[in-house]
Amino acid sequence: MIEIRWHGRGGQGAKTASLLLADAAFNTGKYIQGFPEYGPERMGAPITAYNRISDTPIRVHSNIYEPDYVVVVDDTLLEAVDVTNGLKEDGAILINTNKKPEQLLEHLNGYKGKIYTIDATKISMECIKANFPNTAMLSAIVKITGIMTKEQLLKDMRDSFKHKFARKPEVIEPNMQAVERAYDEVTGGNE
Template sequence: MVTAARLLAGAALRADKYFQAFPEFGPERMGAPIVAFNRISSRPFSNYSQISNPDVVVVIDPTLLGAEAVIAGVGEDAIFIANSSEEARPVAGRLGLEPGQVYVVDASRIARETIGRDIPNTAMLGGVVGITEIVPLDDVIEELKELMGEKLGSERIEGNIEAIRRTFETIRAR
């Protein structure tokens, strides 16, 4: 989760953009819901407040799609990208959002098929980039290779790259 925010920021740096990435401050507990944030802009900005009205919300854990917290501060212009096996319409209905705001991709399934485990974090990055085009897809992939290459090994890195590409293509096909 925090890694995904880190990857997105790293990709922004590659694209010579200005960025911030920060976790929800405080102790992290395995399994507990966690939140991480990014600010990305092509121009310098100076803002150190917390993010309360996001432009884009990404929900990686589908079990959180009913939670009140995931729609807090989400305005009419905001984009909502969810990992879910459902269609966008019922998800939007459940969250009280406009169907046009909500994009859904089954990142968990893609992760299982590519990485072999239900770790949809990197896969979701493909979805985010696919919809927002905030950074080029190649920069995300390059950043992933550099940041995680050593830790994951070439086989798993390839799986992750494949996951990112597939969610990118899947979400853009809609």
């Protein structure tokens, strides 16, 4: 079973991204869970969301304390939240930032696992012309976890967007561009 914890700020779509990831994994035949931790619901407040992805039915219904992967949708959270808490050392952290991993180390509590970065905000601004980094982050974490191929992801996301944006089809292509670019531009890990 793969366990993923998302850190974002209210309004950035971390919850939506976790649900889209659950959708994507579901479509590959897996058992999934996608759930947010509800706290004070206000724009900008730190929020947490979770995914479990498994080949067998999932029965546990607690939050995730020892994730395999952590996704940070907003790098200003690094100073506010202990994002690597419990993160497995053979796992990885993915951060939306325009900084290099070396510049972030001081906020990662000496985390020894793999560190990936992507400038999802830039990708979002350039492709979607608005700050919705979640689809780019989703694409990057799919690549890192290897839960599906790029072709599967692109097909799956197109189907999701067609459904989600049925009333504003003009945003489907920009979102697809963001997905494709994020998949190619995520860096870090062993490189």
